[in-house]
Amino acid sequence: MDQKVILITGASSGMGYAAAQLFAKNGWQVFAGARRVSKIPRAANIHALSLDVTDSTSNQAFVATAVREAGRVDVLLNNAGYGEYGPLEEVSMANARKQLETNLLGAAELAQLVLPTMREQGTGRIVNVSSVGGDLYWPLGGWYHVAKHSLNVWSDVLDTEIRQFGLHSVVIEPGGTESSWSEIAMKNVTKNLKENSPYQPLVNGTMKFMQRLSGTASAATAAELAKVFYRAATDARPKRRYYYSVTDRLMARSARVHAGTFHRLVTLVVKRSL
Numbered sequence: 689m690d691q692k693v694i695l696i697t698g699a700s701s702g703m704g705y706a707a708a709q710l711f712a713k714n715g716w717q718v719f720a721g722a723r724r725v726s727k728i729p730r731a732a733n734i735h736a737l738s739l740d741v742t743d744s745t746s747n748q749a750f751v752a753t754a755v756r757e758a759g760r761v762d763v764l765l766n767n768a769g770y771g772e773y774g775p776l777e778e779v780s781m782a783n784a785r786k787q788l789e790t791n792l793l794g795a796a797e798l799a800q801l802v803l804p805t806m807r808e809q810g811t812g813r814i815v816n817v818s819s820v821g822g823d824l825y826w827p828l829g830g831w832y833h834v835a836k837h838s839l840n841v842w843s844d845v846l847d848t849e850i851r852q853f854g855l856h857s858v859v860i861e862p863g864g865t866e867s868s869w870s871e872i873a874m875k876n877v878t879k880n881l882k883e884n885s886p887y888q889p890l891v892n893g894t895m896k897f898m899q900r901l902s903g904t905a906s907a908a909t910a911a912e913l914a915k916v917f918y919r920a921a922t923d924a925r926p927k928r929r930y931y932y933s934v935t936d937r938l939m940a941r942s943a944r945v946h947a948g949t950f951h952r953l954v955t956l957v958v959k960r961s962l
């Protein structure tokens with residue numbers, strides 16, 4: 689049996705870093721990409737490569753290197769992502785585009801690049817790291833939620849198109865997980881907020897609410913999520929969605945099924961936090 693080959697984006701930190709370690713430990717050949725190559729974990733079977741998923745030339749080089757060196761691709765793990773947080777009125781269109789290019793279009797382009805190889809093999813899987821925020825939403829996370837909701841639909845449509853070739857596209861929806869993600873998202877709120885912004889009270893209220901929430905809910909570790917990624921990549925009968933916890937699954941489902949109630953709940957919480 690050939691050594692399995694996985695391409696992981698965003699492998700320099702958090703869940704992507706932990707996933708690169710886990711797949712390597714299990715004997716996979718790992719092509720791990722990120723902009724900060726020096727932060728990608730080192731191991732004999734990890735190839736650390738420079739990758740900016742918003743750059744087509746970089747995406748092409750990443751996939752070409754893996755195909756040239758390994759001769760096959762079993763899994764593409766689209767994990768790279770960040771939160772371009774801020775009020776929708778004030779986030780610049782340039783930053784909104786960057787959010788969609790990183791969290792959605794980069795993943796889509798990489799899939800286009802690996803699919804011909806997977807089709808030829810007659811086997812392969814695209815594993816997309818979305819979020820519970822791909823079903824629910826909260827103020828200030830507008831473009832992030834748009835990107836993750838879109839990633840979910842994109843994955844579902846892709847799955848219906850590629851099953852005929854023996855291929856699958858699946859989604860993982862992590863909830864709060866220990867990584868650099870929240871720090872970057874919170875920095876982006878400050879960056880995107882205009883001077884004397886009328887949204888400052890909403891930002892203060894939301895931050896306070898989030899802090900209270902993170903004080904009560906226990907965040908998962910990146911290593912725990914990497915195990916979910918592993919399941920999604922290797923399940924004999926892949927599921928459409930993967931969650932870390934029952935709570936994450938229920939939250940996502942409630943927001944989807946009871947969309948009106950969820951919207952009223954968010955509106956009420958925002959009103960009380962102002």
Ligand SMILES: NC(=O)c1ccc[n+]([C@@H]2O[C@H](COP(=O)([O-])OP(=O)(O)OC[C@H]3O[C@@H](n4cnc5c(N)ncnc54)[C@H](OP(=O)(O)O)[C@@H]3O)[C@@H](O)[C@H]2O)c1
Pocket residue numbers: 697698699700701702703704721722723724725739740741742767768769770771790817818819820821861862863864865866867868869870872910
């Ligand atoms: N942490 C959470 O609570 C949480 C919850 C739900 C979903 N998620 C999702 O999980 C995924 C992993 O996030 P994380 O929590 O592990 O955050 P993280 O620690 O901030 O890691 C994000 C990774 O994405 C990479 N990345 C960002 N922009 C990139 C680009 N243009 N090109 C290539 N790589 C890029 C970063 O690498 P470089 O900066 O070196 O390029 C880094 O390795 C993301 O898609 C995130 O949205 C996170």
